[in-house]
Amino acid sequence: AQSVTQLGSHVSVSEGALVLLRCNYSSSVPPYLFWYVQYPNQGLQLLLKYTSAATLVKGINGFEAEFKKSETSFHLTKPSAHMSDAAEYFCAVSDHGSSNTGKLIFGQGTTLQVKP
Amino acid sequence: DVKVTQSSRYLVKRTGEKVFLECVQDMDHENMFWYRQDPGLGLRLIYFSYDVKMKEKGDIPEGYSVSREKKERFSLILESASTNQTSMYLCASSLSQVIYGYTFGSGTRLTVV
Numbered sequence: 001a002q003s004v005t006q007l008g009s010h011v012s013v014s015e016g017a018l019v020l021l022r023c024n025y026s027s028s029v030p031p032y033l034f035w036y037v038q039y040p041n042q043g044l045q046l047l048l049k050y051t052s053a054a055t056l057v058k059g060i061n062g063f064e065a066e067f068k069k070s071e072t073s074f075h076l077t078k079p080s081a082h083m084s085d086a087a088e089y090f091c092a093v094s095d096h097g098s099s100n101t102g103k104l105i106f107g108q109g110t111t112l113q114v115k116p
Numbered sequence: 117d118v119k120v121t122q123s124s125r126y127l128v129k130r131t132g133e134k135v136f137l138e139c140v141q142d143m144d145h146e147n148m149f150w151y152r153q154d155p156g157l158g159l160r161l162i163y164f165s166y167d168v169k170m171k172e173k174g175d176i177p178e179g180y181s182v183s184r185e186k187k188e189r190f191s192l193i194l195e196s197a198s199t200n201q202t203s204m205y206l207c208a209s210s211l212s213q214v215i216y217g218y219t220f221g222s223g224t225r226l227t228v229v
Contacts, residue, residue, distance in 0.1 A: 009156070034217050043120075043206055043220035051215050090159065094214040102147045102166070102214040108158040 002027055004093045006107035014115050019063075019078040021110050023091030026072065032094040033074040034104065035065055039087045047089075050074060061085070086114045119143070120209050120221035128227045135194040137224050139207030145219075146212040148190035150174075150182065153204040153223075165190055166212065197228045 007022040025031060032051050036044040048059025055067045061084075065076045074091060088111050092104040123138035139148065149164040151174075161174030163182040171182050179201060183191045190209075194201055204225050208218040 032215050032217075036220075041125075041223070041225070043222045044208075044218075045220070046217055049215075049217055092217075102210050102212050102216075103149075103161075103164065104214065104218060106159045108156075 002031065002093055002095045002105050004091050004105055004107040006089075006091050006110050008110055009108065010111045010113065012113040012115060013081045015083055016080050019076070019081045019085065019112065021076040021089050021091075021112065023065075023074045023076065023107060024072055025074065025091075025093045027093065030067075030069060033065075033067060034092040035059065035063070035074075035076050036090045036092060036106075037061075037087050038090065038109075044090060047076070081112075081114045083114050083116065086112055088112070120207055120219050122205075122207050122221040122224050124224050125222060126225050126227075128229060129194075129197050131198060131228055133194075133197050133228075135197045135226070135228075137192040137194075137205055137207075137226070139190045139192070139209075139221055140188055141190075141209040141219070142188065143209070143219075144187065145209035146187075147210045148184065149208040149210075149218065150180075150190065150192045151206045151208065152176070152201075153206055159206065162192065199228050202226060202228045 003026045034049045035047040038044045050067045058064045091107040095103040120141045150162040151159045165171045165184045181193045207221040210218045
């Protein structure tokens with residue numbers, strides 16, 4: 001079965017510093033990959049997704065992620081953190097085992113703290 | 117934009133009550149999902165449905181049931197609420213192809229006292 005691992009449940013950066021949130025998946029077949037963001041007391045919002053086109057994917061709010069098949073990774077980055085980036089971030093991978101039911105498998109989430 | 121609407125943002129219920137959480141989507145999505153979210157445990161799938169009147173158990177279905185009588189509405193039912201069901205509940209919907217990802221509702225924070 002497909003699985004996804006987010007390294008680090010909490011990440012803290014200073015405002016203006018690089019943001020790097022790590023995500024690794026387990027699959028011999030390149031999956032579809034997603035990053036979602038959740039602001040306090042809200043639902044999840046799609047940041048970006050990889051669907052086998054370009055390996056470097058740009059999303060909203062200045063975030064981007066690079067699909068690296070050799071490393072089975074899909075890390076999320078942003079060059080310069082802003083206070084408003086403080087949120088919880090979830091990586092998700094398509095569950096190929098579920099055929100056409102469109103299920104995603106979510107990581108445990110990483111809380112990003114941005115310090116002034 | 118697709119909208120997924122959860123009927124309540126905050127809900128307080130008593131132990132033993134039957135609780136209904138409602139979710140409605142307005143873009144003709146085939147799939148609908150119910151998750152619960154707890155600190156340190158991420159999102160855990162309770163039930164999902166890929167068609168009207170169709171449902172499949174997720175990872176933690178015990179103590180819950182669902183109903184999907186119309187395509188746009190997916191209800192989560194707590195048959196007899198217990199304190200360990202205090203949580204944030206998230207509804208999501210999607211087209212049948214996983215490539216499009218999910219659209220989430222704003223969540224319902226349920227407290228069982």
